[in-house]
Amino acid sequence: MFILCVRRFPPKPGNERGKKMTKENVPSFLHLTAAQARALAKRMPEEEILYELADLYKMFADSTRVRILSALRVQELCVLDLAALLGISQSALSHQLRILKQAKLIKCRREGKIICYSLADEHVESIFRQGLDHVRE
C-alpha cells in the first residue's frame, strides 16, 4: 500500500512547487498588481507547511480512520477489540493503524500477546473536537 502523501501529480515544467516569481516568470493578474500578489503570498504560510497540513487532514479524511480515532478517544484498545467494535476486518484495521501510527496520531504498546493502541497526544483530541464542533453546527 502506498503511503498517503501529498503532491500526486508530477509538477508541470514552469509550475514547480514553491516556484519564485522572477521577472521572466510573472503571472499576469487581473485585479492585482505583481507587488500586491507578492504581498499576499507573503501572508500565506510556507508551501511546505501547507503540504504538511493537507497530509495531516488526510488522516482524518477517511471514515474508517475517523471511527478508529473516535474509539481510541474513549479508551485504549487492542486490535481485535477495535476490529470487533467497528465491524471491520483485522487486516483492514491493521493497515489503517499503521498509517495513523506513521502520522504520529496514535501510539501503541505491547502487552504480551496483544498490542494496545491509543491516541498519541492531546493535539489529536483537539483537532478531532474542532471538526466535531463544526459538523454539529
Next chain:
Amino acid sequence: MFILCVRRFPPKPGNERGKKMTKENVPSFLHLTAAQARALAKRMPEEEILYELADLYKMFADSTRVRILSALRVQELCVLDLAALLGISQSALSHQLRILKQAKLIKCRREGKIICYSLADEHVESIFRQGLDHVRE
C-alpha cells in the same frame, strides 16, 4: 467529476454501517465484555456525525484546496487572480472552487464579469488554524 463523499465501498452483508449488535450478531471481544463494548460505543459520536466529519476533513485533505483556502484567508480573490497566484490552471481551480463551495467552506459574489471568492465563515478559519498549529508543532 465525482463529488467527494464518504463510504466508497458498498457495505458487506452483515457489516452494514450503524449495524446494531443483536443477539445473533455479537462480535466476540478479546478483553471487552459485550456490555463494555456497548458502553464504549455509546461514548462515541453517532455514525452519521463521523461520516460527516470525514467529509469535512476531506476538503482540507488536498494540497490544492489547502492552498486555495490559505489564499482566501488573506483576502477575497477572483478566479483568474487565484489561478495566477497559485500557478494552477483556471479549469482545475474552478473544479476545486465548486467542491469547496458545495461544502460551504467558501462563498462567492459576482461583480460584473468577474466572480470573487472568499471564506464562508470564521469556522473555516479556526479549523485551518487548528491544523496549522499542530503542523508547526
Next chain:
DNA sequence: ACTATATATGAACATTTGTTCATATGTTTA
C-alpha cells in the same frame, strides 16, 4: 449582434487509496 473576457463543466485519463486475500511475524501456552 459580435467579439473578447471571465468562469463553469463534462469526459477521459492517470494516480491514489482502501479493502480483501493470503501469508508472514511474533508471542504465549501446552
Next chain:
DNA sequence: TAAACATATGAACAAATGTTCATATATAGT
C-alpha cells in the same frame, strides 16, 4: 517444539479523485 493466538504486511483489485482538454455559459464593451 508445536500449536494457538494476535498482529502485520505484500499483492491485487476496485473505487475515488484531481487534472487536462475541449467546450459551454455569462457578462461587458464595441
